[in-house]
Structures are given as structure tokens and as C-alpha cells.
Amino acid sequence: MQKNNELSGVKEIARRANVSIATVDRVIHNRTGVSAKTKEKIEAIIKEMDYKPNLLARSLASRKVFRFAVLIPRESAETEYWKAPLEGINRAWTEIRMYGIEVVFFHYELNDRQTFNNEANKILKDSFHGILLAPSFISEALEFFYKCEAKKIKCVFINSDISNVSPLSYIGPDLFQSGKLAGNLSKYLIPDGGNILIFNVSRELGAEHHLLKKATGFKSYFEENKSSSTVNMLTVHRTDYDSVMAELAAYLKDNTVDLLFVTNSRVSTVAKYFEANNITNIKLIGYDYLTRNIEYLEKGIIDFLICQKPIEQGYKGLLTLYDYFVESEKIDKVQLMPIDILTKENYKYYKN
Amino acid sequence: MQKNNELSGVKEIARRANVSIATVDRVIHNRTGVSAKTKEKIEAIIKEMDYKPNLLARSLASRKVFRFAVLIPRESAETEYWKAPLEGINRAWTEIRMYGIEVVFFHYELNDRQTFNNEANKILKDSFHGILLAPSFISEALEFFYKCEAKKIKCVFINSDISNVSPLSYIGPDLFQSGKLAGNLSKYLIPDGGNILIFNVSRELGAEHHLLKKATGFKSYFEENKSSSTVNMLTVHRTDYDSVMAELAAYLKDNTVDLLFVTNSRVSTVAKYFEANNITNIKLIGYDYLTRNIEYLEKGIIDFLICQKPIEQGYKGLLTLYDYFVESEKIDKVQLMPIDILTKENYKYYKN
DNA sequence: AGTGGTATTGTGTGCGTACACGAAAATATG
């Protein structure tokens, strides 16, 4: 390593400063017990040498163990979405486990807020340095977040954010802009003046809910561009196929719709309905690279899928905790994901 | 680290096998000097323990130095494209330099194939383990590649590939599919039956040239979809604004064009021309996230930009060499980049 | 000067692995 010039490492610093490497070590980690003048001297040398510690040797020598908890929804039969972040988290873990990282997983059910509390309490009873969580239930997540803050536990949010709260980092989409892009895409699918329906399929949908942020962004596109299209919104609070089908059918009986925007990954449910009933004159935009969605994208029933790198969200989420604790790096408060457009032509090359 | 059970590492293997760690080390790196039966025994234990070497300690102890050369075009005044891969390469380098990686850069001029040869020869005279190169000039690159093969130097290609040749890996777009996607996008911009022009701006354009692959893909979309649009192609062999402008103006004087597809990052040159001459009725699709291109995307003069993660290409390129030599991982022969669609609405969130 | 105490600095060991070198065992040679 660096076999070139031997002027690297703490040893060299120590040599130049006429001190022992222990003293150098002390000022590097600014521990106490170093006189002001030697500290200054060493710091000057460090700066002059542009010394960069060898992270390998560092974490080899400092046998620290950090414990992180992961709190995200369980992958459900209805949507495989959460498989992706989990995959990213595991990928990150395999990369950093040798640096002394322990990870414990906790999963809650997306249609049962009580399970969130249960798992959250388990986490609080145990002892973790950091937590990676998807705050799907806002008030519950908020309460949990405050408890973590009190215990000096750092949190990273993925997938959706909570306003007025400042975790170590938020990693996920700009929901508003994501919806706005969907609005923009609809321009390419139907002429101006059409009838558009925003369709939410979600058990929970409070005022601050992230699906509504997408809907708001979507609408804003039409307002900003002074479009003459009509944009309505419909929400179904049951997520099974029959319920969705029934509500949608009822709506379509009374209303003309040229384009349908599904605000989450449940778009395949709508597509299935379209296919079963031979509905081909309604354009369809939805979310997420899931096998079922891709299937309908391939068939041409779904026109566009918007995707926000769920795997990378999980990957970066865990790495962010690692960077903070092990590398003690400064962390970006917000790490927005790209807003990717998937079509029949390019999805094969997409990487979550 | 791994403070849990102490049954990790070569030491534990050695203990269980009643041998010294040196012997264990020998079978791990399958060196000579171990009797068949002890080798078997140790291998069994390794498998049973599912032993994973600590890469930190490994590369700390093995003070190997690998030397890689990078051979890519110089960033030119006309296009900043090659800044991006270079950035990715540098990012990868900072991540792995502590593992004993040396990188030396060589740059050639995109409009002078002789400079490629000059730099390539410099590389051959020196001594490198691996080379990361953009084979812009096919025959020259081919010659160089064979010389490298003869010297057992591993090559990784980025940005464009060469047929019938097998480097360690190709990292870049599927050019054909990339062009095909552009064809698909044009569907959203103009009605079927329009007049379309494929526009190549490139000094060099041999039969195997990568721009032509994009053009072929583009055309294939219209053929496959039995489109009634007319697709023509025009190539300008000079890349300065005045030349491009002149040729384009001449063409447009005699021909109607509804949509123009520029096969590389020079799309901003066309956009500039459109802006200067108030041409607003021609849709424009081009390549690459460059500041000048984004400017025209924002203004609405460019409708779509296709982007293929140039930074990541460089990043992965160097990491691929690293993985091969240091981690001795199996390398994917082809690592295709996603084909990203950039619009006015989502470019801000794009990451190269 | 001697004593106690604090402020400051140094020494040594270990993290998990690689490797040079030498020792021992096995085998071959005369």
C-alpha cells in the first residue's frame, strides 16, 4: 500500500512532530491530555501533510460494534414493493458488516397501525445506535421519533417524510415533484381538455399522507400550465381487488375518464381490471417497478411507470447510518431520489 | 468487530485443524506446499464455517499495488460530456486508493485519432495491470486491445463497445435499444406520419460507429410499429456551430421536419440554432445531461434528453478493475446502463 | 530536597491477514 513515499500515516506525523504516535492519536481524536502547543504543532503537520487516516486500519483496530434497527413494512401479498428497500438494506449490510455493524429487522403491517407501535416498542426496549424507518403512519412515527430523540438514538427516514421534524436524513422521493412529473407525462398521452382521475388505493390516508402530496403535485401541473383538463380524485380505502374494482366500476359508470393516475404501486390492480373488462381507451400512469406492473407495462395497458429507486433507498439508508457513526461524516439532511420514467422500451435496463 | 462468537478468522480454522495459520493461509490462496489430506481437511472446515475473509485485514496486510491506466477522450470545448465519466472514475479512485490502487490518466482528442495512438503507446511502454478505456476509434482501439491481450493486460470498455471482441467487461448503454427508445418517445411528441430526421454530428463515423447503432435502433422502432412516418438521416462531419448550422439550414430549406433526433450530446448546438432562428415547430430529442442541454430542456426547445449515467460508467469501470484484481470477483462481461428519460420536470433530480 | 498530585507523553499489544524465512518431517540418494 502506498509503497511510494513513506511519508504517510500517524507514524510519520509523530516523527515530524517529535512525539509518539499516541500523542498524535490524541489530537486526531481530539482527546484530552495534550498541551496546547504540541496540539497546534501536530494539527499543523496534519494539515500540511493532508493526512487521511487509513479507514481499513482504523476500523480493524477499533473493535467497535454499532447496532442498527430497521423498521419497515412487511412485504405483503398485495404489493411486493417493500421487498426492494429490504434488498437494498441487505446489500448495504453485506458490504459493511465487516466493519462491526449489527442490524436487526422489525416489520409492521401496512394495514394495521398497531403493529407499528408494537415493533417500535420492541426497538425502544432494546438498545440501538441508529434506526432506519419508513414512517408510514405519521402520528405513530412522530411519537416514536420523539422517544428516539430523547434517548439520543438517530433516525433515518426512507420512502416518505414527515414535516416539521428533522431526522438524521430523509432518503426518498420529492413526492410533490413526482406527482407533477406524472402530470407532465399525461400531456404526452392525451390532448388537453381531457378528463383525468387521480386514484388513491390506500387503507390509511391522513391529511399529511404521502399519496396526497403526489396528488397535489399532479394537480399543480395542470394549474401551472393553465390546462383545461378536468382533474378529479377518488380514494378507495380497501386494497383488495374486489373492492377496488367495485369502486372504480361505479365511478366509471357515471364519469368519462381519459387518463387515470394511480398514486402508488397498486396500479396493477387497476390494470388487471382494465384488462379483464377490455378497457383500452383509458391511459394509465402509476408507480413502481414491480413484476406485476411491468407485466402490464409490457402489454401496453400501463403507459408509464414512475419509479424512485426503492432498492437504493434502502441501501443508502443503512449506509447513511454507517457513514454517520463509523466514518463520522456530515450527513445530508435530505437525499432526494431521481424520478425515473419507465416505458415499455426502457424498463428492461432499469435498476432499482 | 464480530465480538460475538470467537469462532471466526483463520486463527479459528487453524485451531480446529490443528495446524498453523500459515498452512491455512496456503490453502486459502491455494499455494503449493500443503499435503493433500491437510488441504482437504482445512477446506472442509472452511466450508463448514462458511469462512469469509476480512477484506480489511487482507488488504491491510497484503501491501500489493495495482496500477490502472485510464484512456478516455479529453473534455473538449465543444462538449463537456467526458467530464462525467472522469468524475466517476475519480470518485471510485478516492474510495479504493487506500487499497493500494494507482491510477494514471491518458487523454486523447475526439477529433484526432492519432492522439489515441500516441496515448495508447505510452500506456504500452509503461506497465499496468488493467486499463479502462473508451474505444472511440474502432480500428485503433482494436489494435490496442490485441496488444494488451498479448501482454495479459485486462481491459474494460466504457461508453461504447466493439463487436467480436471480449474485454473484461463492457460498461455502457445498449446503443440500439437506446435509439429505439428515442423512437418510442417521438410517438409522444408528433402524430404518426410525420417527417423525422436523424442527425449525426461527429467527425468520425465508420460503419461500426456507435452513433449509427443508435440510428439503427431509432429506425427499427418505426419499422416494428409499422409507422407511416418518414425517417431520414443526415450526418455532419464538422462539429463547430457554424458548420452544423449551415448544413442543417440547407437541409431544412428543402425538407419539412417535424422531429429531429440528435444521436449524441451535440443536441445543444441544434437547439441553439433553433433558438436563434425562432424555430419552434420542430420537436427535439437528444442525449446527455450537460449544462448546455439542460438549459434548452428547461426552455422547452429540447423536449427529451436521453441519458446513460456517464458518471456511473466511469465509477463502475474503475471498480470493475478493482473487483477483478483485488477482490478477485467474477466480472459480468456486459454491464448495461439504464436508459433514462429526462424532461423539464424531472431533470433536477437526476443523478448521472 | 522530598512528597503528592496533575498534566502530558510514551510503550506495547492487538485487530485479521499476508508472507518471508526457517524448521521439521518425509522421501530420495549413495
Next chain:
DNA sequence: CATATTTTCGTGTACGCACACAATACCACT
């Protein structure tokens, strides 16, 4: 059977850093 040769294996040191522990310097006060 003694010696030479080869095969097989073990010991020790190093990598760059962290940290426990030991040592020294410095100062105040009897």
C-alpha cells in the same frame, strides 16, 4: 544407515491504527 533433497509446516513480523497502561515531566507545598 548417513546424507542430500524435497515436501510440508510453523514462527515471527508487518500493515496502520486504537487504546490500555506505564512512564515521565511539571508544579506546588511542606
